[in-house]
Amino acid sequence: QISMKFNFKQTNRFSLAVLALMSLAACSDDDTVVDGGGETPVETGAQYLIASTDSENSYLNTTSDISQGSVSPLGGTATQVIGTPSWYFYNDIAAYSFVYNQGDPGTTQSFALNSAGEVESRNEINLNVSIQSRGIVDNLMYVQYSSRNYEEPVSTFYTINGDTQVVSGPYTIDTEALAGNGEYAYVTDVAQWGDYVLLGFRPIKAGSDNGDSAFNSDFNDHTYVGVFNKALELQTVIEDEGRTGAVAGQSRSQGETGVEPVENGDVYVFSSAIDAEGEVPSGVLKINNGTLAFDQDYFFDITAASGGYAVYRSFYVGENTFVLQMFTEPGSGTASSSATRNKFAVVNVVDQTFEWVTGIPEGITSIGAPYIDEDNNEVAFPIETNLYPTIFIVNADTATMSEGIEVVAEGISAIGKLTPQE
Numbered sequence: 001q002i003s004m005k006f007n008f009k010q011t012n013r014f015s016l017a018v019l020a021l022m023s024l025a026a027c028s029d030d031d032t033v034v035d036g037g038g039e040t041p042v043e044t045g046a047q048y049l050i051a052s053t054d055s056e057n058s059y060l061n062t063t064s065d066i067s068q069g070s071v072s073p074l075g076g077t078a079t080q081v082i083g084t085p086s087w088y089f090y091n092d093i094a095a096y097s098f099v100y101n102q103g104d105p106g107t108t109q110s111f112a113l114n115s116a117g118e119v120e121s122r123n124e125i126n127l128n129v130s131i132q133s134r135g136i137v138d139n140l141m142y143v144q145y146s147s148r149n150y151e152e153p154v155s156t157f158y159t160i161n162g163d164t165q166v167v168s169g170p171y172t173i174d175t176e177a178l179a180g181n182g183e184y185a186y187v188t189d190v191a192q193w194g195d196y197v198l199l200g201f202r203p204i205k206a207g208s209d210n211g212d213s214a215f216n217s218d219f220n221d222h223t224y225v226g227v228f229n230k231a232l233e234l235q236t237v238i239e240d241e242g243r244t245g246a247v248a249g250q251s252r253s254q255g256e257t258g259v260e261p262v263e264n265g266d267v268y269v270f271s272s273a274i275d276a277e278g279e280v281p282s283g284v285l286k287i288n289n290g291t292l293a294f295d296q297d298y299f300f301d302i303t304a305a306s307g308g309y310a311v312y313r314s315f316y317v318g319e320n321t322f323v324l325q326m327f328t329e330p331g332s333g334t335a336s337s338s339a340t341r342n343k344f345a346v347v348n349v350v351d352q353t354f355e356w357v358t359g360i361p362e363g364i365t366s367i368g369a370p371y372i373d374e375d376n377n378e379v380a381f382p383i384e385t386n387l388y389p390t391i392f393i394v395n396a397d398t399a400t401m402s403e404g405i406e407v408v409a410e411g412i413s414a415i416g417k418l419t420p421q422e
Helices: 009-026 173-179 304-307
Strands: 033-035 047-053 057-063 079-081 086-092 096-100 107-113 121-127 133-137 140-146 154-161 168-175 184-193 198-204 221-229 234-241 257-260 266-273 283-287 311-317 322-326 345-347 351-355 371-373 378-386 390-395 400-407 413-418
Touching: 009 257, 047 400, 079 107, 086 413, 096 413, 121 234, 140 184, 154 173, 154 413, 168 173, 173 184, 173 198, 173 234, 198 257, 221 266, 266 311, 266 322, 283 304, 304 345, 304 351, 311 371, 311 378, 371 413, 378 400, 378 413, 390 413
Parallel strands: 133 184
Antiparallel strands: 033 079, 047 057, 047 413, 057 079, 086 096, 096 107, 107 121, 133 140, 140 154, 154 168, 184 198, 198 221, 221 234, 257 266, 266 283, 311 322, 322 345, 345 351, 371 378, 378 390, 390 400
């Protein structure tokens, strides 16, 4: 109910640090973006936007080709963003930066390409909470924060129009009522399904009076999807017990992907079986188009198909095919940052086929937010190793990963694609 590291080469590390200091010196204390300027010609068609980082700042570079070559924030052609936020792309219109401060307010800023193909910052958005999960419904981005404190049993939502930049909210959902089992709902995914907003959530004890840890639960072998209308009024809760666990995609407090509608209107729900400790496997459930229940005749056991591994996040490329980012170690399924998620696979959820991706680089230390290219059945992942960060591209047709553009920076956090705006 609503009440309204990588091991950066030393010479370039020093150059990038000097560039950042020089740029900051030219700004007032209130500046959050530094435009690098420069005379490099800018292409005016759709451009990939790559967010790279050093220890303190982020840098936005554009390029028309990520299959080869090199790009760098050095030389004054990048847009500098103070801090190292997480990124989310609103269609091909804008890239949003989110600073996570647990329950404290977080500043959000967005960036778009102007008619000349140059990166421009847009209005800052000051929210009452940080953001954990997000999803696009029609022309609105729904963003939310779920309290993990039983004394504040709410999930706080805002809607952001990525075209007009209009923000509405906050709206709150009673998470104790949503869980409906004596625990509290912690939202891990937001997705549109026709006229519905689907919220994947996991029940947690939220540090109850009994002294329980925040994420402890007696329901790790349950899968929950809350069904809401677009005004965030609860319609029903879809629940499954004993086949798999919580919706996939949570890392620390950040949740993303796991509730996945496909072209025929069916919804596939991916689970990591987080914290189930082997009680149930990682797997995929299905909600048939026109129903508000899990299909009891459908279950895709990812743990069995993979030889003991769990899915972390799912990326839909079309025609019932997903590229999966998997946990590196068998039996691992956790939101802890100590777990690595360095394996990849391609699955068809109708045929229930599973194929490991080959060509993955060795020594992966970090994987950023990817770009899904449905036109080419590919997913581009920003990956850090002991070399320069690089975009690696998974082709779902061949289940192979190939090396793309190198990014001369300390780190890399995200990639997306934007179209110039008038």
